[in-house]
Amino acid sequence: MDRVNSMSGASRIKPRGALGTKRRDWREPAVHGVLLLCALVSILTTFAIVATLLEETIAFFEEVSLAEFFGGTTWTPNFTPASYGVLPLLAGTMLIAGLAALFALPIGLITAVFLSEYAPAWLRSILKPLLEVLAGIPTVVLGFFALTFVSPEIVRPLFGTSQIFSALSASIVVGIMVIPLVSSLSEDALTAVPRALRDGAYALGATRFEVARRVVVPAALSGIVASFLLAVSRAVGETMIVALAAGGTPNLTYDPLEAVQTMTAYIVQVSLGDTAQGSIEFRTIFAVGMTLFLMTLVMNVISQYLLSKFREVYE
Amino acid sequence: MIRSDQALRRRLRARRGAGLAFAVVCLAAAGVSIGALSILLLDVTLDGAGRLSWDFVNSFPSRKPEDAGIKAALWGTIWMMVLTAAFAVPIGLGAAIYLEEYAPRNWFTRVIQVNIANLAGVPSIVYGLLGLALFVRAMDLNRSVLAGSLTMALLVLPIIIIAAQEALRAVPGSIRDAAYALGASRSQMVFYQVVPVAMPGMMTGIILALSRAIGETAPLIMIGALLFVPFTPSDPLDRFTVLPIQIFNWASRPQAGFQENAAAGILVLLVVLLTMDSVAIVLRNRFQRTHKG
Numbered sequence A: 001m002d003r004v005n006s007m008s009g010a011s012r013i014k015p016r017g018a019l020g021t022k023r024r025d026w027r028e029p030a031v032h033g034v035l036l037l038c039a040l041v042s043i044l045t046t047f048a049i050v051a052t053l054l055e056e057t058i059a060f061f062e063e064v065s066l067a068e069f070f071g072g073t074t075w076t077p078n079f080t081p082a083s084y085g086v087l088p089l090l091a092g093t094m095l096i097a098g099l100a101a102l103f104a105l106p107i108g109l110i111t112a113v114f115l116s117e118y119a120p121a122w123l124r125s126i127l128k129p130l131l132e133v134l135a136g137i138p139t140v141v142l143g144f145f146a147l148t149f150v151s152p153e154i155v156r157p158l159f160g161t162s163q164i165f166s167a168l169s170a171s172i173v174v175g176i177m178v179i180p181l182v183s184s185l186s187e188d189a190l191t192a193v194p195r196a197l198r199d200g201a202y203a204l205g206a207t208r209f210e211v212a213r214r215v216v217v218p219a220a221l222s223g224i225v226a227s228f229l230l231a232v233s234r235a236v237g238e239t240m241i242v243a244l245a246a247g248g249t250p251n252l253t254y255d256p257l258e259a260v261q262t263m264t265a266y267i268v269q270v271s272l273g274d275t276a277q278g279s280i281e282f283r284t285i286f287a288v289g290m291t292l293f294l295m296t297l298v299m300n301v302i303s304q305y306l307l308s309k310f311r312e313v314y315e
Numbered sequence B: 001m002i003r004s005d006q007a008l009r010r011r012l013r014a015r016r017g018a019g020l021a022f023a024v025v026c027l028a029a030a031g032v033s034i035g036a037l038s039i040l041l042l043d044v045t046l047d048g049a050g051r052l053s054w055d056f057v058n059s060f061p062s063r064k065p066e067d068a069g070i071k072a073a074l075w076g077t078i079w080m081m082v083l084t085a086a087f088a089v090p091i092g093l094g095a096a097i098y099l100e101e102y103a104p105r106n107w108f109t110r111v112i113q114v115n116i117a118n119l120a121g122v123p124s125i126v127y128g129l130l131g132l133a134l135f136v137r138a139m140d141l142n143r144s145v146l147a148g149s150l151t152m153a154l155l156v157l158p159i160i161i162i163a164a165q166e167a168l169r170a171v172p173g174s175i176r177d178a179a180y181a182l183g184a185s186r187s188q189m190v191f192y193q194v195v196p197v198a199m200p201g202m203m204t205g206i207i208l209a210l211s212r213a214i215g216e217t218a219p220l221i222m223i224g225a226l227l228f229v230p231f232t233p234s235d236p237l238d239r240f241t242v243l244p245i246q247i248f249n250w251a252s253r254p255q256a257g258f259q260e261n262a263a264a265g266i267l268v269l270l271v272v273l274l275t276m277d278s279v280a281i282v283l284r285n286r287f288q289r290t291h292k293g
Helices: A002-008 A010-063 A066-071 A087-118 A121-136 A139-159 A167-191 A195-203 A208-219 A221-237 A240-245 A263-272 A280-314 B002-051 B071-102 B107-120 B124-138 B145-169 B173-181 B186-215 B218-222 B243-251 B256-292
Strands: none
Touching: A010 A280, A010 B071, A010 B107, A010 B124, A010 B145, A010 B186, A087 A121, A087 A167, A087 A208, A087 A221, A087 A263, A087 A280, A087 B002, A121 A167, A121 B002, A121 B186, A121 B256, A139 A167, A139 A240, A139 B002, A139 B186, A139 B243, A139 B256, A167 A221, A167 A240, A167 B002, A195 A208, A208 A221, A208 B002, A221 A280, A221 B124, A240 A263, A240 B243, A263 A280, A263 B124, A263 B218, A280 B107, A280 B124, B002 B256, B071 B107, B071 B145, B071 B186, B071 B243, B071 B256, B107 B145, B124 B145, B124 B218, B145 B186, B145 B218, B173 B186, B186 B243, B186 B256, B218 B243, B243 B256
């Protein structure tokens, strides 16, 4: 039958089949190619980021020495004589990110333990969307909140200061910003821990708290640490909250009640003004941006590495 | 015998007590975020609700806070969202489809994947520096809504790619096998079978990415979106402002009238964002339900 068919109807059937295959022949590689190009955009983006930052940063370091940039303790690029010590900006950034981490990481982790080990389904279905809403609040709104609520209603009465801008009010709100990030990523890590580990501990008579603290959290530790690192990296790169609430004076201090300026806030301050391209002031924002980029990159890469190790164990 | 029994009971009580104490700590921790969210919404509503009116939505900025409005900012935000979506959605979905359905499992694919994860963690202000150097200066687009949208498209691209990849990964392999068994080519299988099934999940990712884009402020300050714009953009090369920048501008002024305007602007922004987020959450729940069954 087959043979008869193919012989008698060859002239009609074969061209159709051939046409079909032909069309696929050029279509398939074309689709493949276009999709590959889309994926390559991300690689190009990375190259573009590194190239633009490098170009201006190198130009900056032709005029300012590395020792002055990383060793100097005053940041006054618009004064004469100008001084380009990045330490005050770095200290401001670390102070705010550090304080934010200090209270956001434990709260985020405990929320995650609560969501994965304790909360009944109905409570989870309320809490999780609310945390997502909090995560979706634009940072400029959080900055307004820091400036109009946290600073006048909490920080100033509590510590009896008159400062409107302080590292503390900014860092409280930066902390609030990263709690949902920590809780959702840590919760993912906790729920990935196999049921059998929990059951084993329960069978030995452990209470729910003991199972969580001695079994589940240690088993998910690398995932939790990864979420912590991402959160700190996000806090370091946060811009609008600190631009609105932390003040605008580079200040090498450990006192959270003083106004400080972070690296990100400095970049915003410069770009709000009128800065000529090619001037040293224009280049400072790229040098500071490069420092910021490298700091967050290191934290992100370590976090990715920990996560991949974690997935190897459990998935 | 009796003594050790008592000791056991005491220990058990202590252990249960610790558990109970921790449960209370848990509730308190969860309460911090919920409390912060409620206070924030309450604070903004109390500050801004009185200022909301049609005039506020339909007026240009002004030196007098009571005459100022968000018309230019709202139109700028709409322009930017549409253009950003036009760039980021096709490229993001294309990249995700490539990585999930086409890419060979080799080192190059892994490099792309790691690179996307890292891009997602780059601070938004660094994208602003990129946009300033690349789009505003090198490509000479000036401080236009086009330059802003391109910058924002690069910023949200990793979010779209990662979400779309997850949606594609959730599509059962049997659908792919069935399409191949019926003689479909790879692209027919992907575009007629897999992508439609993954669509709700992809849409969720796109909506969340766009809501991130309209809330972002820092990168647009970097590329020089204006603080005072008494007009709406009429083509992609016009200068522009957006809602978050208008809010930032008002919030950083000391006068109470402008603070009130900032709060009212925030209310408008939050209504837009919450609407988008709830659409995304509904879509995702529907997507998860269809895939569980």
